[in-house]
Amino acid sequence: MTLALETIGLTKSFAALRASDAVSLQIEERESHALIGPNGAGKTTLIGQLTGEIIPDSGRVHLFGTDVTQWSVPRRALHGLGRSFQITQLCMSFTALDNVALAIQATQGHSFRFLADASKDKKLNDPARDVLARVGLADRATIEAQYLSHGERRQLELACALALGPRILVLDEPMAGMGPQESARMIEILQALRGEITILLVEHDMDAVFALADRISVLVNGTLIATDRPAAIRANEQVRAAYLGTEAH
DSSP states (O other), X not given: OOEXXXXXXXXXXXXXXXXXXXXXXXXXXXXXXXXXXXXXXXXXXXXXXXXXXXXXXXEEEEETTEEOTTXXXXXXXXXXXXXXXXXXXXXXXXXXXXXHHHHHHHTTTOOOOOHHHHHTOHHHHHHHHHHHXXXXXXXXXXXXXXXXXXXXXXXXXXXXHHHXXXXXXXXXXXXXXXXXXXXXXXXXXXXXXXXXXXXXXXXXXXXXXXXXXXXXXXXXXXXXXXXXOHHXXXXXXXXXXXXXXXXXX
């Protein structure tokens, strides 16, 4: 088993609140792994420690076998960790194509040049169009992000994350705010990525979780109470009592 991401005894407190309580998590390479838990469970704090935004009080984070616990966000990104955010992070006055082209530009060792340079660069635009096609936005390339629907903006954010060429992708509630049709479309897009790159999905939409995850980890009060296959998680009485409730039926 090759591990893409591993945490060992990860602990983080804020005053009297222990947001991460000795969390040890293993995510296999090319696995689609979901992290679920009730509000206040510590998911955001854990994700922050994985991406480098939060430094743990104790414990370690390993990324593809390398201890990255003290590494910055950019350094982890260069080592293959990409992410999307719960709140969309896009240049709203730029077209969909320009947003992705700028993400690709960032992988080539450049600082962000003025958009006029990026938008005319065939070496950026051709791969950007390919990525847009992968997320179902090929026909929206010339539309400014501000005029895209909420679901399309989430698809575009995913395209920007993919454009960075990550080996593991952390998705923070990609279905947030979506209607049923938009969620179904995002699930379809993510299913196409399964087995290609490692995915860590943080999501409240249980339909999406059970459709996409190879394994599911459940976080409650900063403690990891279970990690297992979806069917086992659905049947786990401790998980049902702590979180799933009627959604497990």
